[in-house]
Amino acid sequence: MLTKSPKPAYKRYITWGIKGALLIEGIGLAASYGLWYKLNTDRDFRLYMFKNHNWVLEGYYGIGEAIADQKIRDLDQAIWSNEGKI
Structure with a gap:
């Protein structure tokens, strides 16, 4: 065995x-x-991150611009300015 x-x-x-x-x-x-x-x-979550943890949002924008040539940053800035949030 x-x-x-x-x-x-x-x-x-x-x-x-x-x-x-x-x-x-x-x-x-x-x-x-x-x-x-x-x-x-979620654009409101991006606004929260813009105000509190900007380095995370900068990384998100940087990856989006490098990979897909997205202009989300400009669109977010324009919408937040029109709404008076920044």
Whole structure:
């Protein structure tokens, strides 16, 4: 009869570490997609980010202008100025 020998402890720690890293990376990816989706669909949220966390909005505008040559920044500025929000 064959006997089972347990895995060495370092293999278990490596496996847990890899699983933990993948879990953290998945959570980070989901959070970044959620932020991008909210920025992409909600102008009031972009105004909040403009007033409170401008560096995030600058990154969003920069990526949009680099990839798709979008002018969302100019459109947002014009609408917020017309509405008197900035």
